Amino acid sequence: xSQNHFTVNFPLKSxxxxxxxxxxxxPLMPGLFQAEDTIGTIYSSRFTVLxxxxxxxxxxxxxxxxxxxxxxxxxAGPVFDxxxxxxxxxxxxxxxxxxxxxxxxxxxxxxxxxxxxxAYPDVTVKEIKALASAAxxxxxxxxxxxxxxxxxxxxxxxxxxxxxxxxxxxRTQKDLATVGTPHFAQFVPLGNLEVGFFTVYDGSFDQYIxxxxxxxxxxxxxxxKFTKDPPPSPxxxxxxxxxxxxxxxxxxxxxxYQAYPGLSVQDIHTLIADSKSQSGPNQSSAPAA
Numbered sequence: 325x326s327q328n329h330f331t332v333n334f335p336l337k338s339x340x341x342x343x344x345x346x347x348x349x350x351p352l353m354p355g356l357f358q359a360e361d362t363i364g365t366i367y368s369s370r371f372t373v374l375x376x377x378x379x380x381x382x383x384x385x386x387x388x389x390x391x392x393x394x395x396x397x398x399x400a401g402p403v404f405d406x407x408x409x410x411x412x413x414x415x416x417x418x419x420x421x422x423x424x425x426x427x428x429x430x431x432x433x434x435x436x437x438x439x440x441x442x443a444y445p446d447v448t449v450k451e452i453k454a455l456a457s458a459a460x461x462x463x464x465x466x467x468x469x470x471x472x473x474x475x476x477x478x479x480x481x482x483x484x485x486x487x488x489x490x491x492x493x494x495r496t497q498k499d500l501a502t503v504g505t506p507h508f509a510q511f512v513p514l515g516n517l518e519v520g521f522f523t524v525y526d527g528s529f530d531q532y533i534x535x536x537x538x539x540x541x542x543x544x545x546x547x548x549k550f551t552k553d554p555p556p557s558p559x560x561x562x563x564x565x566x567x568x569x570x571x572x573x574x575x576x577x578x579x580x581y582q583a584y585p586g587l588s589v590q591d592i593h594t595l596i597a598d599s600k601s602q603s604g605p606n607q608s609s610a611p612a613a
C-alpha cells in the first residue's frame with residue numbers, strides 16, 4: 325500500500341471568515357482526531373490559515389485520496405460542515421450525507437506536490453503501531469510540524485522554482501533521509517506565487533534546522549534565488565539567520581494529529597529492522613495490518 329500526501333485548499337469568503345475559522349476549528353479537533361484514529365490510515369494532519377482568503381488542510385496517509393475523503397466525510401463530517409460555512413462555493417452539506425460531492429470538491433481543490441519525502445515508505449500506519457505495541461515501545465520524542473511559505477518574485481520565477489524542485493526531487497529525498505529527523509516532507513506549489521515547504525520532524529526546532537541546513541541547505545539556496553526577502557545564503561553558513569527566518573514565517577498549525585506520538589524516525593527504523601531480523605529474509609517485514 326503506497327503512502328501519499330494531500331494539501332487541500334479551502335478558499336474562504338472573507339478575512340472575517342479566516343479569523344472566525346481560526347477560532348472555531350480548535351474545539352473541533354478532538355472529534356477529528358478520534359475519526360482519524362478510527363480510519364487508521366493517516367500518519368499526520370493539520371490545518372493552517374495560509375492567508376485571509378485561504379485555509380489549508382494537510383496530511384500524510386496510506387492508500388488513495390478518494391477512499392480517504394469518503395472516510396473523513398463519514399467519520400468527521402461535522403468538522404467540514406463547520407468549515408464550509410466560511411468557504412466560497414462549497415459542496416452540499418451535511419458532508420456525511422453528500423460524501424461523493426465532498427470527494428469531488430476536495431479533489432478539485434487538491435494541490436500537487438513537487439517533492440515528496442517519507443522516512444519509512446514501505447510500512448503503513450497500522451504496521452508501525454502494531455510493531456510498537458508488540459515491542460512495548462511508546463517513545464519519548466516530540467514530533468512537530470513545520471509550515472514554511474516562500475513568496476516567489478514573479479510568475480516566471482514561480483514556474484522555474486516548480487521545475488527546479490521537480491527535477492531535483494530525487495536528490496532532495498536523499499538529502500532529507502540523511503538529516504534523520506523528518507518523518508514526512510513536501511514542497512507544494514500553492515499558486516499565487518507561493519511555495520510551501522511542509523514537514524513533520526523530531527526534536528527541537530533549532531536543532532532540526534541546524535541539521536537540516538547542513539544536509540538540505542543546497543535546495544533552499546537554489547529556491548532563495550527566486551524568493552522575496554530571503555535569508556542570506558548559503559544556508560549552512562548562515563544557520564542562525566535561517567532559524568530566525570523560519571521562526572518568523574512558520575505558520576501555526578491548527579489541530580496537529582499524530583498517529584503515533586512519541587515515536588521518532590529512528591525509533592521506527594529500529595522497529596522495522598528488528599522485525600526484519602526476527603521474521604527472516606523470506607517472511608513479511610511487518611505484522612499484518
